[in-house]
Amino acid sequence: MNKLVQVKNIYKTFAGLNAVDGVSLEIDQGQFFSLLGPSGCGKTTLLRLIAGFEKPSSGEVVIDNLHMEGVVPNQRPTNMVFQNYAIFPHLNVEQNVAYGLHKKRLSKVEKTKMINEVLDLVGLSGFNHRAASAMSGGQKQRVALARALILKPKVLLLDEPLSALDKKLREQMQLELRNLQRAVGITFILVTHDQEEALTMSDKVAVMFDGQVAQVATPRELYEKPISQKVASFIGAMNFIDGKVIDSKNVFTVESELWGTFTMTRSQMFGNPSKTFMTLGIRPERISIGTASKTDAASVSGIIKDAAYYGETTNYKIQYGTKGATLNVSEQNSFGQMGYQIGEEVQLKTDLESLIGFFD
Amino acid sequence: MSQSSKYLKIFAFIYLIFLYAPALLLPIFSFNSSQIIAFPLTGFSTHWFKTLFYQETLHEALKNSLIIAVASSCLGTILGVFAARATTRYDFSGKQITLTFILAPLVLPEIIVGVALLIVLMQMGLSLNLWSVVLGHTLLITPFSILIMNSAFNNLDISLEEASLDLGETQFGTFQRVILPLVFPGIIASLLIGFTLSLDEFIIAFFLTGTETTLPVYIWSMLRFPKQLPTTMALGTVLLVVSLVLLSLSEYFRRRTAKSNASVE
Numbered sequence: 093m094n095k096l097v098q099v100k101n102i103y104k105t106f107a108g109l110n111a112v113d114g115v116s117l118e119i120d121q122g123q124f125f126s127l128l129g130p131s132g133c134g135k136t137t138l139l140r141l142i143a144g145f146e147k148p149s150s151g152e153v154v155i156d157n158l159h160m161e162g163v164v165p166n167q168r169p170t171n172m173v174f175q176n177y178a179i180f181p182h183l184n185v186e187q188n189v190a191y192g193l194h195k196k197r198l199s200k201v202e203k204t205k206m207i208n209e210v211l212d213l214v215g216l217s218g219f220n221h222r223a224a225s226a227m228s229g230g231q232k233q234r235v236a237l238a239r240a241l242i243l244k245p246k247v248l249l250l251d252e253p254l255s256a257l258d259k260k261l262r263e264q265m266q267l268e269l270r271n272l273q274r275a276v277g278i279t280f281i282l283v284t285h286d287q288e289e290a291l292t293m294s295d296k297v298a299v300m301f302d303g304q305v306a307q308v309a310t311p312r313e314l315y316e317k318p319i320s321q322k323v324a325s326f327i328g329a330m331n332f333i334d335g336k337v338i339d340s341k342n343v344f345t346v347e348s349e350l351w352g353t354f355t356m357t358r359s360q361m362f363g364n365p366s367k368t369f370m371t372l373g374i375r376p377e378r379i380s381i382g383t384a385s386k387t388d389a390a391s392v393s394g395i396i397k398d399a400a401y402y403g404e405t406t407n408y409k410i411q412y413g414t415k416g417a418t419l420n421v422s423e424q425n426s427f428g429q430m431g432y433q434i435g436e437e438v439q440l441k442t443d444l445e446s447l448i449g450f451f452d
Numbered sequence: 453m454s455q456s457s458k459y460l461k462i463f464a465f466i467y468l469i470f471l472y473a474p475a476l477l478l479p480i481f482s483f484n485s486s487q488i489i490a491f492p493l494t495g496f497s498t499h500w501f502k503t504l505f506y507q508e509t510l511h512e513a514l515k516n517s518l519i520i521a522v523a524s525s526c527l528g529t530i531l532g533v534f535a536a537r538a539t540t541r542y543d544f545s546g547k548q549i550t551l552t553f554i555l556a557p558l559v560l561p562e563i564i565v566g567v568a569l570l571i572v573l574m575q576m577g578l579s580l581n582l583w584s585v586v587l588g589h590t591l592l593i594t595p596f597s598i599l600i601m602n603s604a605f606n607n608l609d610i611s612l613e614e615a616s617l618d619l620g621e622t623q624f625g626t627f628q629r630v631i632l633p634l635v636f637p638g639i640i641a642s643l644l645i646g647f648t649l650s651l652d653e654f655i656i657a658f659f660l661t662g663t664e665t666t667l668p669v670y671i672w673s674m675l676r677f678p679k680q681l682p683t684t685m686a687l688g689t690v691l692l693v694v695s696l697v698l699l700s701l702s703e704y705f706r707r708r709t710a711k712s713n714a715s716v717e
Contacts, residue, residue: 145614165617178615182633192619194629239619 096121102151111137113303126282126290129300135283171240172249177232186220192243210242250282319362335372363451373448376422381438396436406431482685500686513670524589525646532597540605555595566659580662588656593646604638637708644702
């Protein structure tokens with residue numbers, strides 16, 4: 093596949109601190125790519141480096157086989173949707189959308205056609221003459237998208253475009269953005285701190301911490317096979333339990349307080365597996381609660397300490413073993429049935445195949 | 453109501469009376485039919501306003517004042533726009549101290565500025581004319597312009613400029629199509645304030661004007677002739693009204709910049 097955007101070992105230093113600390117990325121043509129990380133992790137700086145608003149301290153950006161060094165933002169094949177949308181307040185919808193067409197030699201008829209097409213695409217047909225001050229947040233977002241898409245960029249950069257919208261509208265826009273991206277086929281690079289947003293929309297996600305990329309993977313890989321405890325706890329929730337490797341010949345034989353002795357494969361291990369002590373990770377929904385008696389190593393007993401009802405699921409805090417350690421377990425609710433009560437003793441059955449071993 | 457806030461209200465009331473009562477005497481006596489400036493009033497008359505139309509030297513002074521006011525408000529505003537743009541968008545060493553020196557005429561006694569400019573111009577061998585007053589007034593207006601334009605530029609979201617660049621526009625095009633329209637009310641406010649300041653300014657004009665007088669200098673020279681006093685009062689009234697209208701307009705535009713940029717979020 094064509095590597096449309098290549099970021100090659102980029103550093104960006106602000107006042108002696110590395111905001112971007114040696115990042116290399118390759119983004120395919122037509123991909124919906126997300127940069128995910130907590131605030132201050134350098135994801136926005138990386139986006140601005142790609143857009144050309146920042147100059148890298150070292151390293152380079154290559155877009156469509158062209159080196160971007162010294163290329164100013166208005167000469168790059170990228171367009172950006174800003175976090176606050178940056179709608180020109182003195183222009184109406186149509187004038188905002190047509191802003192970038194100014195320099196292009198097009199007839200009035202052609203321009204009008206393009207404007208109406210792109211407004212239709214973002215669901216704003218008929219809003220041509222609405223004033224900027226009369227636009228809602230969602231409409232501003234759409235105008236910002238239309239204004240960028242009308243120029244047919246090779247790459248569309250989106251800087252936390254949904255963070256200012258309320259939850260309902262945000263979820264709707266997530267789907268719309270995804271569908272829009274598929275319809276136009278333009279490469280999207282999205283910056284977000286919302287892991288759910290990154291997972292639902294992206295083909296690929298780069299997780300960033302402290303200016304560095306921790307993992308680049310598909311949403312499913314990221315959730316099922318996070319390569320470190322940090323990534324695992326940033327993407328969704330995960331239980332961490334101490335473990336110990338007692339044998340590592342063909343398969344790993346692991347011992348833990350919760351599950352006793354059992355085996356794991358190499359593909360479940362991340363980090364440097366030559367160490368003895370490790371951390372086992374398990375997602376809350378990969379443990380199920382039952383009242384059945386002990387049948388195998390994966391089944392242990394515990395006491396419900398806390399229960400939080402979320403509608404479709406209930407999250408339990410369950411104490412196990414002798415040291416008072418707790419596990420988070422997420423259970424699907426069934427209609428009309430009471431969940432487990434606090435203080436109740438239950439049997440926990442773990443899907444051991446979904447266990448991950450971290451050696452970091 | 454608490455005791456202290458009651459006293460504060462009284463204080464504010466007295467303060468306003470002392471501030472504005474003398475200015476009110478001007479229109480009162482300018483509409484008085486008597487030539488003598490004293491109470492009791494003798495009757496209503498617009499005669500003194502009519503006499504304004506027959507004063508050749510007054511018209512000459514008015515023309516000079518208008519030329520100076522237009523030229524210096526334009527110059528001061530242009531300088532103010534550049535200086536405000538530089539201080540709000542760029543960081544450079546000595547920025548604060550430079551700004552302090554540019555703003556100094558705000559608090560410096562005008563007489564010092566006037567004398568200093570006079571000495572400099574004489575030393576340079578330049579003759580005194582309308583343009584020397586324009587230079588002096590520009591010095592006075594620029595700080596006001598900077599303060600007005602600073603707030604206009606500060607309210608301007610930098611991402612609007614970036615968006616314009618991102619959409620393929622050049623730096624100059626961005627200034628033309630985004631920055632200028634958005635700070636335009638601020639520019640109008642600055643022009644109006646500058647115009648008013650220059651029109652009413654006496655000390656610098658007095659020092660730097662050659663043979664051509666400005667309106668305030670003309671008024672001052674008229675004060676020597678008691679017969680002319682009611683006419684001068686009428687002229688003062690006109691100036692007062694014009695100044696108030698211009699300042700209100702300026703305030704209106706200044707608030708409009710703040711408002712239009714606030715809606716950007």
